[in-house]
Amino acid sequence: KAGVTQTPRYLIKTRGQQVTLSCSPISGHRSVSWYQQTPGQGLQFLFEYFSETQRNKGNFPGRFSGRQFSNSRSEMNVSTLELGDSALYLCASSQDGSSYNEQFFGPGTRLTVL
Amino acid sequence: DAKTTQPNSMESNEEEPVHLPCNHSTISGTDYIHWYRQLPSQGPEYVIHGLTSNVNNRMASLAIAEDRKSSTLILHRATLRDAAVYYCIRGDTGKLIFGQGTTLQVKP
Numbered sequence: 001k002a003g004v005t006q007t008p009r010y011l012i013k014t015r016g017q018q019v020t021l022s023c024s025p026i027s028g029h030r031s032v033s034w035y036q037q038t039p040g041q042g043l044q045f046l047f048e049y050f051s052e053t054q055r056n057k058g059n060f061p062g063r064f065s066g067r068q069f070s071n072s073r074s075e076m077n078v079s080t081l082e083l084g085d086s087a088l089y090l091c092a093s094s095q096d097g098s099s100y101n102e103q104f105f106g107p108g109t110r111l112t113v114l
Numbered sequence: 115d116a117k118t119t120q121p122n123s124m125e126s127n128e129e130e131p132v133h134l135p136c137n138h139s140t141i142s143g144t145d146y147i148h149w150y151r152q153l154p155s156q157g158p159e160y161v162i163h164g165l166t167s168n169v170n171n172r173m174a175s176l177a178i179a180e181d182r183k184s185s186t187l188i189l190h191r192a193t194l195r196d197a198a199v200y201y202c203i204r205g206d207t208g209k210l211i212f213g214q215g216t217t218l219q220v221k222p
Binding site for chain 1: 146201215
């Protein structure tokens with residue numbers, strides 16, 4: 001079974017631009033969660049989508065948004081990029097997001113904002 | 115969201131057992147305890163999880179205190195490939211709340 005894939009793997013943007021990251025979950029998984037990892041803040045939860053609906057949201061500004069498609073693939077968008085948005089963005093999928101199910105992480109997208 | 119507490123770093127010798135502790139004193143009765151690890155330049159990887167009783171799998175064992183306020187991840191024979199950051203996490207629907215984790219060094 002193929003793992004979680006994320007595209008692109010690396011991205012360089014400038015301040016003020018917007019960016020869209022993509023995540024393809026493991027086949028059959030319906031929950032997709034997004035995380036931001038920075039050296040200063042560690043791994044932080046952004047949001048989770050289940051059956052095309054945002055079910056959970058972390059403490060991030062509205063510039064961070066996402067969506068999920070009917071095939072469970074998910075995208076996250078960051079508008080009006082700031083230098084502090086430079087980070088590794090990870091997505092994870094699980095069967096249904098239940099607290100007892102493990103999450104499978106992708107390799108991440110490394111975003112650099114100049 | 116209540117986070118867990120772990121030591122910042124630990125060291126182990128190769129082929130010796132490693133016990134990684136975690137405090138989660140505010141955990142509720144229905145929260146699962148999850149352990150993930152992150153190797154350099156990779157996304158986090160699931161290790162093990164449990165609710166009340168001790169759990170074993172091919173990677174590790176998880177010992178959960180009777181009062182559920184703490185747990186210990188046990189790597190029975192550490193290898194150099196086990197050098198990673200280990201996260202003890204309170205499981206919640208659709209999200210994992212990561213703390214700072216424990217950086218495990220394994221010496222040959």
